[in-house]
Amino acid sequence: MKIYTIDTYHQTIPRYIAVYLIFGSDGPVLVETGPGSVTPAVVEGIKAHGVQPGDIKHVLVTHIHLDHAGAAGWWAQQGAHIYVHEVGARHLVDPSRLMASATRIYGDKMDSLWGEMIPVPEGQLTAVADNQTIHAAGLEFVAMDTPGHAWHHHAYRLGNVAFTGDATGMVRPPTPLLEIPAPPPEFKADVWLQTIAKIRAANFERIYPTHFGPIDDVAPHLDRLTDLITTNANLIRSWMEAGLSREEIVANYRQHNWDRVVGAGTPEEDARYFYSISEPAMSVDGIMRYWNKRDGR
Ligand SMILES: [Zn+2]
Numbered sequence: 001m002k003i004y005t006i007d008t009y010h011q012t013i014p015r016y017i018a019v020y021l022i023f024g025s026d027g028p029v030l031v032e033t034g035p036g037s038v039t040p041a042v043v044e045g046i047k048a049h050g051v052q053p054g055d056i057k058h059v060l061v062t063h064i065h066l067d068h069a070g071a072a073g074w075w076a077q078q079g080a081h082i083y084v085h086e087v088g089a090r091h092l093v094d095p096s097r098l099m100a101s102a103t104r105i106y107g108d109k110m111d112s113l114w115g116e117m118i119p120v121p122e123g124q125l126t127a128v129a130d131n132q133t134i135h136a137a138g139l140e141f142v143a144m145d146t147p148g149h150a151w152h153h154h155a156y157r158l159g160n161v162a163f164t165g166d167a168t169g170m171v172r173p174p175t176p177l178l179e180i181p182a183p184p185p186e187f188k189a190d191v192w193l194q195t196i197a198k199i200r201a202a203n204f205e206r207i208y209p210t211h212f213g214p215i216d217d218v219a220p221h222l223d224r225l226t227d228l229i230t231t232n233a234n235l236i237r238s239w240m241e242a243g244l245s246r247e248e249i250v251a252n253y254r255q256h257n258w259d260r261v262v263g264a265g266t267p268e269e270d271a272r273y274f275y276s277i278s279e280p281a282m283s284v285d286g287i288m289r290y291w292n293k294r295d296g297r
Contacts, residue, residue, distance in 0.1 A: 001139065001159070005213050006045035008038035010067070011113070013273045015172055015212045017067050020163060021046055025138030030059045030080070031156060031163040032210050035070030036115030042071070053078040058136035062146075062165025063153040064088035065183075066102055066114045068210055073118025082125050083134050085143075088152035089127035092120040105282065113277075128154060146199065148192020149181060160205045161214075167195055169225045170211035172274055175266040178221075179257065179278060180229055181211075187286035189233040196222050196229075232257075236287045246288065254280040 006019040019042050020031040028051045034042055043053055053075070060083045061069035072082045072092050084092055091098045095117040103110050128134065130145035134156070141156040146167035155164045170179040199207070200222050207221075208214050215221050235256065239249045257280060261271050 003161070003208070003214075004049055005208075006042055007212075008034040008045075009041045010034065010038050011277060013277065016274070016277060018208070018210050018212050019045065020208055021049060021051065022137075022139065022158070023049075024136065027057060027137040028055055029136045029139060030056055030075065031208070032061055032068050032165070033059060033071035033075055034068075035066045035113070036074060036117055037070075037111075037113065039071050039074055039115070056080045058083070058134075060084075060134065060136070060141060060156055060163070061092075062155065062163065062167070062210065063150045064091050064098060065150065065166070066098070066117065068165060070114050070117050073120045074116075076120045076124045077118060080124070082120050083128050083136075083141075083143075084125065085145075085152040085154045086127035086129050088150075089125060092125060093122050095119055130154075144198070144202070146195045147186075148188055148195045149183075150186045152186075155199065157202065157204075160203075161208065162199070162202065162204045163208045163210075164199065165210050167192075168199065168207050168209045168215070168221065169228070170274075170278065171209060171213070171215065171221075172211075172266070172270055173213050173215075175261075175270045176264045177261045177266040177270060177274060178224055178228055178264075179261070179274070180225070180232060180283065181278065182232075182283035182286035182290075184282075184286040184289040187283070187290055189229055189287070189290055192229055193226060196226055232283075233287050233290070236284060237291050240288060240291060246284065249288070250281045250284045253284050 002023045004021040008017045010017040017034050019034050022029045059075045059080045128143045132143045134141040141158050144155040146153050146155045149166040155162045206214050
């Protein structure tokens with residue numbers, strides 16, 4: 001079994017969104033598709049490994065967010081079967097609600113950022129349950145329900161490694177950058193921490209987050225991620241309790257994380273690249289919503 005990381009060069013930015021190409025005894029499998037806007041780069045990436053789009057018969061996506069599953073319908077058109085968390089499945093068959101909610105966030109940048117999202121025909125889609133085994137190209141992936149970033153999120157175990165989507169945060173190797181994508185309405189700090197404990201207990205030798213590339217030091221990474229979720233969520237809570245406006249909290253959060261990642265040794269260019277796409281305001285909204293719901297507001 002061979003696993004390759006395909007860089008999608010989303011918005012020309014290297015090492016931001018990965019697609020994984022895995023060779024089983026019976027052919028290649030993709031984990032994640034990237035958004036529709038990066039399909040040419042993904043096709044080029046797999047061709048470099050001797051694979052044509054029509055050779056891909058199985059595509060697993062960790063969740064339905066556009067940067068992970070946006071091109072699922074395109075791969076279905078090429079003949080692939082798509083596997084997705086059962087809670088998200090209907091949004092791949094009919095992406096209109098998904099696109100409408102993304103349009104509310106991204107407005108006229110929608111097209112250039114994410115491209116087209118083509119519906120997946122129901123007959124080419126498997127809605128996957130927790131612990132379900134997926135037999136694909138001679139490989140056995142086992143779905144692992146991993147909520148916290150999103151309710152409809154699976155990691156896929158493959159032997160002693162796992163493709164973890166957004167459940168293990170975002171990194172930008174070789175820099176020390178670490179971030180948490182905390183979008184509303186599904187970010188739940190406590191649920192995410194339980195997911196991290198579950199991933200820790202599985203003792204993976206290596207994990208493959210979608211943003212970006214494999215991580216070998218799994219336990220220390222999960223320690224840092226646990227700290228970051230706790231610290232950032234509590235920080236926003238303290239600003240809420242101090243009566244700061246949403247705009248002030250966004251400004252504080254942006255500055256805090258910039259200082260944190262650059263202070264840890266991330267080159268400014270990498271941080272600028274990263275935050276040009278990963279919008280701190282989205283996470284502020286997600287984290288504020290989490291506290292408001294928890295506190296019954
Ligand atoms: Zn996501």
